[in-house]
Amino acid sequence: MATKILTEHINVPGIETFDVYRKQGGYTAVEKALKTMTPEEVVEEVKKSGVRGRGGAGFPMGMKWSFLAKPEGVPRYLVCNADESEPGTFKDHYLMKTIPHLLIEGMIISSYALGANKSFIYVRGELMYVIHILEKAIEEAKAKGFLGKNILGTGYDLELVVQPGGGAYICGEETALLESLEGKRGNPRNKPPFPAVKGLYQSPTVVNNVESIATTSWIVNHGGEAYAAIGIGRSTGTKLISASGHINKPGVYEIELGVPVEDFIYADEWCGGIRPGHKLKAVVAGGSSVPILPANLILNLANGEKRLMSYESLSDGGFQTGTMLGSGGFIVMDETTCIVRNTWNFARFYHHESCGQCSPCREGTGWMEKVLHRIEHGHGHRQDIDLLVDVAKKIEGNTICPLGDAAAWPVASAIRHFRDEFEWHITNPQEATQPGAVYRGEMALV
């Protein structure tokens, strides 16, 4: 049985209430951290654990914490990024609605470690019912003395605020999130200064993903080294994967990092294989913004070894033959999926969600969407494919925030790996625009 860190007690009835959660060993980490450890010791444990940011970038969390500037007389803030809006990712939503106290407990420990006395959970606006669940959980924790003034008699004060966002994808970018939290238009900020120096209200701020923060209670309870022992290499611990698409058992799975991708897709413990009678065509491994990979490349590395579910293995081969773990939005597509239509759909999303601040992203995302729309609807030209590659290249890396990259990668990778399909759409418009028409040419299906 694989190790479960976040979802261990998730099936216990009534786990969303304080009493049940407490009975399952909840909030012991808060007691341990606040009563027996100094904030520096907590940071040290998190560093030792090697846990990497679960929001998508995979930056080591302990390192992020240690970058936090600590000037005298300036408040520090912890902001939990619960604006999960990456298409294909729904793990934070699941975690917060089923076991809200895990996040609250993590927030208390993390805030204590960072010396923050006011912390925010920025939840995506569409998830209003989750916000109510969180607020109820905060009330319960407050009533039991785990939040508010003088927590457990240790003299540490913490106020937790749940803030609904307006539902913009861009507000999941940390600086746009901070702008939005301050009540402004959610435009990403220019960096530097980084939030660790000047974040929320110009004060040092750490922004962490829900899943990252939720792991801290286990790390405090069991120690950083125990956490680092799980997983593989620099990908330590477990990761929630939101599996969706043409698989038998879609859902949120907690896996130990390092599970072979093949096992994850086909084993009964997880996705349970591709739906009957169909074959695997492509996988988007980490949420819509990471490069799409065809079946042969997602299961095996370019050198023939098995690809594993880990930060390193998934990004092996760079963008030529690799992808990224990202936020863990694992979208599986069988041979009935039209890659052109899928790419157009992603491009449409990024076009809609671009904040419009910097020119390459504002204009480029719209351009890509329009060209893809044309190809999908049978009006493409041969040069459109190279045009798309070029536009994607000119957006990538030239924008303020990673949304430009996120918009460019799916398009560039789809053309890199499925160029035939784009060409088929352009050269056979009548056939390609039939309802349900899919390219049936030569490709590796598994």
Add this chain to the structure above:
Amino acid sequence: MEDNKPQLFKVTVDGIEVEVEPGTTILQAARKIGPEVAPPAMCYYQPLKGSGGKCRACLVRVAAGSAKDPRPMPKLVASCITPVQDGMVVENTTSQQVIDARNGVVEFLLINHPLDCPVCDQAGECDLQNFAFDHGKATTRYEEDRRTFEKHDIGPYIQLHMTRCILCYRCVYTADQITNKRVHGVLGRGDAAEIGTYIEKAIDNDFSGNVIDVCPVGALTDKTYRFKNRVWFTKPVDAHRDCPTCSGKVTLWYRGEEVIRVTARKNEWNEVTEFICNTCRFDTKKTSDWVIEGPTKVSRSSVISANKYRADTIKPDFGKRLAAATYKPIDDKRDTSQLDIQQLPPERFAKLPSANEN
């Protein structure tokens, strides 16, 4: 007291070294060297705090981060907001990567721009025009419909042409920092974002006219000057008057004996040096209102200076290179002897320089 002197940073831009104070941005350091190496800026505006970083026109490559850490930066950086480090080596137009990125930015800015320069009052002093001339291509790959907006009236003095806007946010910063109340802002998101007042309303403020001067394109123009003349037919003259609300230092634009426009004075980077009030700008248009100082030193980026767009001044072979890029000899092996077509001698093409040649 030598210790109190700030340590100057040595920065190299396109092979030219310059010493600047710590905290200076790459763009400012390059401007210190001169206009030849200064990156273009469409959104950065030195007098406005917080501006910059949006248009990506000023992207440069940092070939060496600093003397201590000489690694190159992984991505191109926006020079207007990136502070220099001691020993930094910056590549502006000497890097092909930068040239390509700027080509891309021009292309992006122009795909939804109406290109109505022939009827635009900004033509001739337009930053986008200059930028496109320096870094753009003469052709477009964009086939789709251009973006349009509903027209909004923002008062008797300022004309808003949203289709021309490149969303530099300069007018937003101006209203924030110079006027006491901002009533306009950016509404909407992505390429549907537009400048406007939330509820249709006139921008009414003593200093509102300055948004016209800061606008890099023809999105905000002077209604009192609308369609009156072309910039290159007018003659700028520095003048001042005793104004109770502002410095009163302006540039008068003459057509013959008539003052047809009043603007704030701009420096060589097209940036306003002192903002002026609406009374000076819109209501005092008689020579007798002003004390004339003399002809304005014309900025380098204006068409009326030194024939900016004359092909032989800046890009001697621009026309030829364009021809070479557009007309390529066709490798046609078919038998055309029966078709009464006169074959062009191959030497005609050999004379054209290659399109890739710089």
